Amino acid sequence: MKNKIDVSVIIPAYNAATTIGCLINKILSETRVAIELIVVDDGSTDGTANVIHQIKDERLALIEQANQGVYAARNAALALHHGEWIVFLDADDDITDGFIEKRWQAAIESQADVVIFNGWHSGADQHRRAVHRKQPYGVTLSGHEWIRHCVTHREWPHYLWLQTVRSSYIKQHSLHFQPGRSHKDILWTVHLAASNGRFCTLDIKGYIYINNKASITHRPDYYDVRAISYVEVIAEIIQVAEEVQNKKIKVFLYLHALVEARHFLGLYRNRVRDKSSVKYSFEANITLGSLFRGLNSFSDVFFFIKLVSKLF
Known part of the structure; x- marks a missing residue:
């Protein structure tokens, strides 16, 4: 693995054997950016870890742990990452080609601590709609100014897979995910913004969130x-x-x-x-x-x- 890592990609996985392999291969196909990919198998029972073990790439790291929930899985990866930037993905979603490199370049150009990208919601009918429409695209705001904008416009894009975050910002403010089973990404984003770093939102859509009706949340x-x-x-x-x-x-x-x-x-x-x-x-x-x-x-x-x- 290269000494300098540009982007740490963190993916928690629970019973994702049918989707995780394709997502990993898409990420590892990118060679123009120094990536480390940390997948945390959170007590899967469907052979998720076996799928990952079959992929041989020194940039890929697998953490296996007893089932503790998605937020504990992300904390485990945060404790081990080495990248200058962090990208959070979900194991059952999809990305477009060159996704990581495009985000990395945009994040560097923004000179921000946190970059909020856009994405697509994809339903069962394959119809796509943008995740957000009311953000101040291309403008750098303080975290507090971003909170004011989001609350005023009733649009709070807290989804982790929208975010590319500077690692030093996370360490500086000792940010981590709170334990729990649902909705704690809202709190992560609140603390991210309340720490009052530089925020930039960009209308770049490279992530496809797939609405899984079979997921536990439904x-x-x-x-x-x-x-x-x-x-x-x-x-x-x-x-x-x-x-x-x-x-x-x-x-x-x-x-x-x-x-x-x-x-x-x-x-x-x-x-x-x-x-x-x-x-x-x-x-x-x-x-x-x-x-x-x-x-x-x-x-x-x-x-x-x-x-x-x-x-x-």
Whole structure:
């Protein structure tokens, strides 16, 4: 492996035997950028590790661990990476040719700490739609300015596979993924932006997110987990808002917490089975006074009243 690594590509994999080989080969076909590819097999039972072992390339590293969840898998790779930049991918999605090199070149040219790219959502009908449309493309903002823009425009592109992040920025601010089973990419992105580095968004679409209806997130018995994860996310965003020194950005973080509370309430009303347990989690972790600070419109007020009536 070369001494200087330009990009560390991190892929957590759980039962991805049917898709991981193709994605790995696409990444390793790129030779104009120094890549290390770290795949973390998170306790797969379908032979995922066997597929990876069959690929012989010194740039490929495999970590095998007992099932701990996708965020623990990413933390394991972060602890070992050597690249100047980090790219996060999912094992069941797709990329276009030259994906890593194009991102690397764009990231260098941006002179930013975090570059948010665009991508495609691909449904079962193969129809594609852009992941985001309201970002300030080609403009470098501080992390706080980016938070303000995203919250104001109601578009928070937190997907990890959109991000190319400078490794030194992650180390400088001791960033890591919080444990949990769902939605913690939202918190990663909040902390990424709250650290107030240089952010740049680019309308470059090279990633295809494939909506997998068979994934665990669509299982009926997983909706309670997702709802409780939203509670944890909302509580953490409120804590970040309370701790951040910049008073002007506090209100936007409280607003963001309120937006995530809308997602929570949708799950709670329509999908959650054990409503009493989820309600208890909400009451134990979130104060209504904190959410009240995020009210910024009549729509927010109506939602707040609805939230109180449904939970209390």
